[in-house]
Amino acid sequence: xxxxxxxxxKNQLQQALAFPEAGRSEAPESSGQGTESSLVKYMSESPxxxxxxMEEICQAExxxxxxxxxxxxxxxxxxxxxxxxxxxDYLKQHWPKIREQLLSGTYKPQPVxxxxxxxxxxxxxxxxxxxxxxxxIQQMVLQVLQRSWDPTxxxxxYGFRPGRSAHQAVAQxxxxxxxxxxxxxxxxxxxxxxxxxxxxxxARMAQRISDKRVLKLIRRFLQAGVMENGxxxxxxxxxxxGGPLSPLLSNIVLDELDRELERRGHRFVRYADDCNxxxxxxRAGERVMEGITRYLTTKLKLKVNQxxxxxxxxxxxxxxxxxFTSGKSPRRRVASKAVLRFKARIRELTCRTRGxxxxxxxxxxxxxxxxxxxxxxFCQTPSVLKELDTWLRRRLRSVIWKQWKRGNKRFxxxxxxxxxxxxxxxxxxxxxxxxxxxxxxxxHVALPNSYFASxxxxxxxxxx
Numbered sequence: 001x002x003x004x005x006x007x008x009x010k011n012q013l014q015q016a017l018a019f020p021e022a023g024r025s026e027a028p029e030s031s032g033q034g035t036e037s038s039l040v041k042y043m044s045e046s047p048x049x050x051x052x053x054m055e056e057i058c059q060a061e062x063x064x065x066x067x068x069x070x071x072x073x074x075x076x077x078x079x080x081x082x083x084x085x086x087x088x089d090y091l092k093q094h095w096p097k098i099r100e101q102l103l104s105g106t107y108k109p110q111p112v113x114x115x116x117x118x119x120x121x122x123x124x125x126x127x128x129x130x131x132x133x134x135x136x137i138q139q140m141v142l143q144v145l146q147r148s149w150d151p152t153x154x155x156x157x158y159g160f161r162p163g164r165s166a167h168q169a170v171a172q173x174x175x176x177x178x179x180x181x182x183x184x185x186x187x188x189x190x191x192x193x194x195x196x197x198x199x200x201x202x203a204r205m206a207q208r209i210s211d212k213r214v215l216k217l218i219r220r221f222l223q224a225g226v227m228e229n230g231x232x233x234x235x236x237x238x239x240x241x242g243g244p245l246s247p248l249l250s251n252i253v254l255d256e257l258d259r260e261l262e263r264r265g266h267r268f269v270r271y272a273d274d275c276n277x278x279x280x281x282x283r284a285g286e287r288v289m290e291g292i293t294r295y296l297t298t299k300l301k302l303k304v305n306q307x308x309x310x311x312x313x314x315x316x317x318x319x320x321x322x323x324f325t326s327g328k329s330p331r332r333r334v335a336s337k338a339v340l341r342f343k344a345r346i347r348e349l350t351c352r353t354r355g356x357x358x359x360x361x362x363x364x365x366x367x368x369x370x371x372x373x374x375x376x377x378f379c380q381t382p383s384v385l386k387e388l389d390t391w392l393r394r395r396l397r398s399v400i401w402k403q404w405k406r407g408n409k410r411f412x413x414x415x416x417x418x419x420x421x422x423x424x425x426x427x428x429x430x431x432x433x434x435x436x437x438x439x440x441x442x443x444h445v446a447l448p449n450s451y452f453a454s455x456x457x458x459x460x461x462x463x464x
Contacts, residue, residue, distance in 0.1 A: 053211035057144050058099050066139035067091070070132065070244075078131030079113045079227045087132045102137070105213035109134045111225040111232045112240050126194070128226055128240025138221065138245040141214070146248055148208070153251060154258035159272035160247030166320045167378050169271045170332060173278065176267045177314050177330045181278035183285045186317045187292060188308035192273040193246065194238040196253055197301045198222050201239075204252060221245060247272070253300070260295055269319075276319055285311035322379065331380035339384070342372060346392060350399050358400065362455035365392075373460050385460040397438035397447050417446035 056062070070084055077083050082090065091098075101107035112128030119125050130138065150161055158169035173184075189195075202219055209215055222239060225232045239246045250272060257275065261268045266288065268277045277292070279285045289311055296302045310317065314324045318335035325331045349364050379385070404410045407428045414424035419442050427442040437443060453459075 051211050053144065053209060054103055054105075054213045054217075057140050057214070058102055062140055062143055063136075066136055066143060069139050069143075070136050073135075073244075075132075075135065076113075076115070076129055078129050078134065079110055080131050080133075082132045084132050084135075087136065090133070091136075098133070098137075102217070103213070105216055107137070107217060107220075109137070109217075109221050109224045111227045112242065114226050114228040115242070125241070127242040130221075130224075130240075130243045134221070134224075135244060137217075138243050141217065142244050142248055145209075149248065149252065153255055154262060154270070156262075156268055157251060157255070157258055157270050159270065159274075160251060166271055166375075169269050170320055170322050170378065172269045173276060173314070173319055174324060174330055174332060176269070176278035177324060178328070181267055181280055182313065183279050183282055184312060184314045184317055184319075185277035185279065185285045185288045185292070186310050186312065186319075187275045187277070187289070187296075188305040189273045189275075189296070190303045190305035190308075192302065193241050193250065195302055196237060196239045196250070198237055200301065201249060201253055204256070218245070218249075222249075256300060257292075257296065260299075261292070264291075271320055274320060276317075278314075282311055321376065325381070332378060333381040334376050334379050334384050338376065339388070342388065343391070346395060350395055352399055352402055358396075359455060361399075362452070362457050366456050366458055369458050369460065373458065373462075377460070382461055389460050393449060393452055394435070394438045396452060397443045398434040400447060401434045401437055401443065414442060414446050419446050 067088065070087070074084055098107065110131050110133075112130050112134075115127045115129055116124045117127060146162070153161065156172065158164045158166065158172075198219065201222075202215060205218065206215055221243070223235055225234050226240070227233075239249045254270065254273065254275075258268075258270060261277065266277050267279070268275060270276075277285075277288050279288055289309070293304045293309075296304055313326070314330065315326045317323065318337060321335055321338040322332050323335040325333055345368060346365070349368065350361060354361075373385075377385070401410070404413050411424050411428040414427060415421065419427070423442050427437065427440060430437060430440075
């Protein structure tokens with residue numbers, strides 16, 4: 001009888017981890033004799049001490065939440081080719097063995113897949129994509145560790161933390177400037193994620209985690225290696241960008257910096273590896289720059305990028321895509337580099353050689369614009385947004401004019417849009433280029449803003 005009960009509970013566990021058939025919610029609702037109650041009985045992990053941390057990580061509810069999160073994040077497959085869509089079925093069959101390996105401390109992550117993506121300001125960012133299974137386990141570990149670690153982090157750390165955002169970080173920087181701290185010590189950490197010292201990180205974590213299995217698992221994730229061109233390279237430093245656990249580990253490393261800045265009485269704000277200190281004078285800024293650089297180099301074994309770091313006025317630097325106007329009442333504005341990146345992306349999406357309809361083009365643009373507006377709408381200089389709206393629609397008129405190609409076609413399209421015969425002929429026969437004509441009266445009437453609105457194209461200045 002006991003054997004049958006164990007088998008039934010095992011099957012229920014597998015079903016819960018794999019998520020039931022379509023139409024049901026991600027987390028099954030509890031009923032008097034449903035899956036969850038049996039799972040809780042089966043798992044029965046309620047650790048009384050931190051020595052039982054791995055049991056807490058493997059709890060059924062934690063597994064379900066982690067799987068839902070991994071599925072929602074999607075992401076590319078790792079070196080084994082398994083997609084997140086196939087992960088639930090895999091867990092149905094293999095979870096008991098995986099759980100046993102986690103609890104015994106024998107689980108070994110697979111190497112991450114190297115992926116290179118271009119940085120907005122040039123260069124290459126290297127990502128390490130774990131397998132879908134390893135992403136799940138990292139997420140399980142993250143959810144448990146974050147509950148105990150996050151409340152202890154500095155109030156001036158905003159990156160990768162629940163309930164905190166880049167906007168809050170920018171607002172805090174703005175407050176420092178309003179209070180008279182009109183100089184910024186802008187520190188850039190060179191390849192921070194690639195230079196994290198494993199021994200220092202693990203020693204810091206060991207101060208608060210006594211479960212050796214968890215520490216061993218985290219170190220194995222750090223040292224899993226990188227597969228590139230079919231070859232696995234060992235890793236002895238750094239925390240690969242791309243895994244769910246890396247952001248928390250980076251905050252644990254840089255929490256030492258936060259505490260040191262607080263101890264020295266500095267006014268600072270940090271978002272991931274972007275850290276700005278605000279002071280009252282250039283001289284004070286230079287002293288702070290020298291002192292922090294020395295601390296980062298000697299204590300944390302990190303390297304400051306001297307070429308990208310500077311002591312300057314906040315109006316001359318960018319922070320998380322924003323800058324600030326000069327004066328005693330600084331306003332948030334979109335940094336010039338962010339504007340250039342916006343225009344570059346728009347040019348990519350509206351490239352004439354892509355060969356797609358204006359409707360499809362508008363759909364892609366709308367997705368990008370809504371995301372961009374959701375972030376940069378936080379600025380306090382709406383004139384920039386209006387200028388970009390005007391520039392974008394001029395760009396689209398120019399693209400359409402190019403698509404019409406020849407004079408006869410252009411004349412016919414203008415006439416179809418109620419442009420008078422004389423004006424249509426003059427515009428269609430003009431020697432001016434598309435960009436010039438995109439700003440003409442004829443094209444503004446033929447292709448008004450309402451036309452683009454009918455395609456679903458939003459305005460950056462529209463707060464709805």
